[in-house]
Amino acid sequence: MADAKKKVTVATCSLAGCFGCHMSLLDIDERLIALLELVEFDRSPINDIKEISPSVDVGLIEGGVCNAENVHVLRQFRASCRVLVAVGECAATGGVPAMRNHYTLKECLQEAYVRGIGVAGAEIPSDPELPLLLDKVQPLHHVVKVDYTLPGCPPSADVFWMFLTDLIAGRDPVLPPSLIRYD
């Protein structure tokens, strides 16, 4: 990755997340310009590319794994990316979505679609278009091998900047305690 002539390719996506981590990535502000000198974005909500290329240098994944589609996307990223990064608390621990792990899926779906206030024609949706939910929300490292984790809800812009610039420069990115935050 130390080869400065060829840009590093970066893919990003959000699984069971809130896109807050992506917002934080954009929060590196004017450094985005410097970053874009070094990286080229592959699949990402930032450029709206929907499919990941077969060979990408770095994959940044926000959010945990809550449904079958998340599993497919995560597996695609793992297969395509040389370095896979869990970004934020949801990717690292399941985060807020994993708070549903206290309940059975039946309880969750009934609360949302059957017992919910103002629900008419109550039934649990079964459209094949909808990805099926896993019984528990899982952090990424339960499903695939993860190479790095950027903690934080979201990780600060400085975390993204430091991590990516270290990685691109060929250094092993190790966050100093001052950049490690889980909230």
Added chain:
Amino acid sequence: MIRAVSTPAIEPVSLILQHYERDPGELLQILIEVQHALHWVPEEAVALVAAHLGVTRAHVRGVVGFYSFLSDAYLGEYVIYVSDNITDRMQGSEGFAKYLCSRLGVPLGQTRADGRVSVHFTSCTGMCDQGPALLVNTLPVTRVTRERLDKIMELITARTPVADWPAEYFEVSDNFRRSDVLFRRVFEPGEALQAAMRRAGDDTLKSIRFEESVDPASGVSWKRGADETLKELYRSDLRGRGGAGFKAAIKWETCRDIPSPERFVVCNADEGEPGTFKDRVLLSSYADMVFEGMTICGYVVGSSQGILYIRQEYWFLKQALEAVLQRRREAQLLGENILGTGFRFDIRIHWGAGAYICGMETALIESVEGRRGKPRKRWPLPVVAGVERRPTVVNNVETFAAAAMIALKGGAWFAGHGTQHSTGTKLFCVSGDCERPGIYEYPFGVSVREVLRDCGGLDAQAVQVSGPSGTTITRPEFRRVFAYEDLSTVGTVMVFGPKRDMFDMVRCYTHFFKHESCGLCTPCRVGTSLLAGLVDKVAEGKGSPMDLEDIQHISQLMTTTAHCGLGQTAPNHLMDSLVKFRGDWDKRMMVAEFAPAFDLDASLAEARQLTGRDDAAAHL
């Protein structure tokens, strides 16, 4: 969080409480009786017991929650525990448990809706030489076969009281296959104690000074015989038979020399190390010798109170042990005026309730005092502040038996057997793939090969020495000898024949330690769970090199940082296996670099069921 209870028969609880002082130390003993009477400890009983003893309900709930044989849920008229040592599994126990559950129509660990019966696994019940074994309403059923299970289920269906079941089901054999100098002869009650009291001795051991042997706190002046017996114990170089191998004489002398108005002598018969059953045999057939060793210890250290702490798996010995104690009281070998010397000493029996950790001496003492069996802080040692914070000697059953014989025959006689650094003889509990499982007494220095030859297990591929916390020995090491300077041992020898998959043992014991971790310290509480999960993952063919690395790191962490011996030694069998039986691991390892520990497709099953979908996208 406390479940509502229909009014159970609470009268038995009141009756039980009548027999106990208002001493919180009696809590565990009371709860055991309540459990036996009601087959659970309902909340109403918790309240009554707490009020009687002046402790909080939370404390009582905490004790109920700690011990495997106490339950806050009703376990049914017949409570069946299937012994779950690897030796039981080698004899088919897992299949038998499944058979019981399916024929009785009850899931494992649950009580049948009609309240008739429940089936559970329990850690090794100490019947490895006559397994597979069960406990039915506290009584051991040995040599289980499918036919025997069918009969048992008929009896349960007919609601025949366990007391009326055929006696042969409950037959427990000593299987004493080889005796040496300690257990060759018949022990005459009182002979060792008399020898101790009459011992005149000499003054060659200058380290023990007579002028120091008056206890300033109690003013008791020690008879010469006590000092001379301690000298003989020094001469014998007897080391603790519970596994740690600490020199008994040093322990006894330290206890004696700490000023205190009272001291305690505790005999550790918790014998929870899977594969170990020598204490059961000693207490079945040599109880006098053990009690006499305790009494001599009391005489030497200046104690009037002995406690036999015994695991509940040996409840079937209760009447016999109480009868031996009673006989000894009648013969003036216990009581207020032992052998007319004015020496006062008595022994009470304190039952455990299913907790391996209670074999650890400070956890045992907590349990003796009626609390959760959690190990104490490292300091002070029990010999300084043990039971009731008084100086306390805790020794193994076999140590006391040996001490009795040393008092009788002298230290030099004892030291004349065994090796230079491991004097005397040792009992070995041999089980597993051999023709003659049972108890073998050998002088220290006997080789693994000799033991295997005698028991008919020479074709073994491995021997697990000292239980899961011990060492795995393979064929090239069979020439090694049992002695503190080589293979230090509690005496457990589990033999694994050439066809056994040694990974099965690892799986059995990682779960054993997970079940038995007391939960006090982080590395053991969480580490044992993580290890069990990782080993299961490997067993399911999902293991990766990353998982093996984790297993190694967690094992090292536990060995270094765990609070007590349980956590420190729990990974021993794993680490041995990874080195010595790597092939049994490698054949299970996946090729890829990572697989999830859980089944992704199965984790969609609930959603499939809720939505009625079964299309391709509904699977992973």
Added chain:
Amino acid sequence: MPDSKKTFQLDDREVPFREGQTIFDAAMAAGIFIPHLCHNPDFEPHSSCRLCTVIVNGRPFASCTQPAVAGQMVQSNTPELRDMRRMLTQMLFVEGNHNCPGCIKSGHCRLQATAYELGIPDNHYQQFFPLREVDASHPGIILDRDRCILCGLCVRISRSVDKKNVFAMTGRGIDTTIVVDSPSGLLVDSTVSVDDQAVLNCPVGALMLKRMAFDVPFGDRTYDQALYSEDSVARFQATEANRHG
């Protein structure tokens, strides 16, 4: 004041100690932080979290209960011990349900602060996602067992300081959990009160006062302002100065 003649070696420093003092106390008095979670120097040590493990003359001991002895060689800040402390901290995270973004203790939490300082980016191990009960029955106090690290401080403090015995442990091994002393098992029926030291000294967000969620804004909280090590040493030294002059 410590007897200047009595010292032991801690990493590369000579540390003075008083007779009977633990390695932990002597180190903290000398301004050397040893990570710890189940121990609060204001109360009796317990040696259960094992984070304070040090190597004394080649053997591991929990420094919070290990007496200092003149001349002993103690290692604490070694790469091996730092790794082990990281693993122990990660273990505490995975056995419970520690959701920092959703926890109002965030910033005041010693588990979190310890993890920050040890440089832990992830949980590494499989998370257990245990099902634990939350007790919000009391008008002023919440017991969220998801966040409990089983340090036992509430049990010990309620017994020895509050003299109430409100809390106890039940279960065993990984199923160990806190129980409340009341007929219903709920806090509301217990003798607990909002000024109980047992409640106020929970190092994590397991026992908390209600309606205090935003008493201090995020960013201005205890461990936003100071590292746990600095804060802890400063508190320790202040208490020592009060006690021993």
